[in-house]
Amino acid sequence: MGGLRRLVGPPAEIAERLRREVRDRVHLPITVGVARTKFLAKVASGVAKPDGLLVVAPDAELAFLHPLPVERLWGVGPVTAAKLRERRIRTVGEVARLGEAALVSLLGAGAGRHLHALAHNRDPRAVQVGRRRGSMGAQHALGRTPHASTELDAILAGLVDRVSRRMRAAGRSGRTVVLRLRFGDYTRATRSHTVGKATADTTPLLAAARALLRTALPEIDRRGVTLIGVSVGNLDDNPVQPELPFQPDSGSDLDAAVDAVRDRFGSAALTRAVLLGREPGVEMPLLPD
DNA sequence: TCTGGGGTCCTAGGACCC
DNA sequence: TCTGGGGTCCTAGGACCC
Known part of the structure; x- marks a missing residue:
């Protein structure tokens, strides 16, 4: 004021x-x-x-x-x-x-x-505007029914897909992938992994998330899981470093193409095969006869 | 009051570096 | 080669906020 x-x-x-x-x-x-x-x-x-x-x-x-x-x-x-x-x-x-x-x-x-x-009402903080986010994530609650690990993998892929797309839309890239789990007894655990180079590409982020999920599978099998979440932290303020084209291990071209299609036709227009028929809002398109 | 989905911050231990 | 002192980064857990 x-x-x-x-x-x-x-x-x-x-x-x-x-x-x-x-x-x-x-x-x-x-x-x-x-x-x-x-x-x-x-x-x-x-x-x-x-x-x-x-x-x-x-x-x-x-x-x-x-x-x-x-x-x-x-x-x-x-x-x-x-x-x-x-x-x-x-x-x-x-x-x-x-x-x-x-x-x-x-x-x-x-x-x-x-x-x-x-x-004592001592609070010297000034009003801040436009603070940047430090992490971006998505999570999904599963209810009490047990889930097979193949189902978890599909859900994980959907979550990473959502997060990485938001990151690309915001022009951010990140280095730390955090897997968040809530078990059958409602206790929680996190697993994280930090990579050397910040990225917003779906492929490497999903690979990291899958590796984390694998380390937690024994625990999940014993106790069941009621929530699974993924977030990416250590977000870089710098714009994503462009990749040289045609690098075999890079998924950026694919991500860019998928983003473009979804921007134009809606997020249900394209999805991963592993997610078909699973996520609410991601439905099989009706094909003409 | 609980659940679901999205976040931040702090603490502590361990590995590693100089 | 070992010890001490100082520091950073990563990982994991926990409390909290909206």
């Missing part, structure tokens, strides 16, 4: 105008929080939901913040809340009074210092 007061008006007025314009233009209710720090503005919007507006004046910050339950602090989820509850700490004010050293010994250096600062 800095510098806008004389141009547009006080923050509360800007917030009200924002709400009005969103309502008029897209017919959706929104909630706006206004405060001196980014963190407190977020808390205020959470408290004011739904369809509300809450302005926390600078001289009323701690009076507003300290009675709230610890779960309102950014970074306190079920696990941290339970740890705090064991120490009879239920409100933000009680966190603030606990002191940094005690919080660090309870939660570790990172989380402890972080929560101590937030409980």
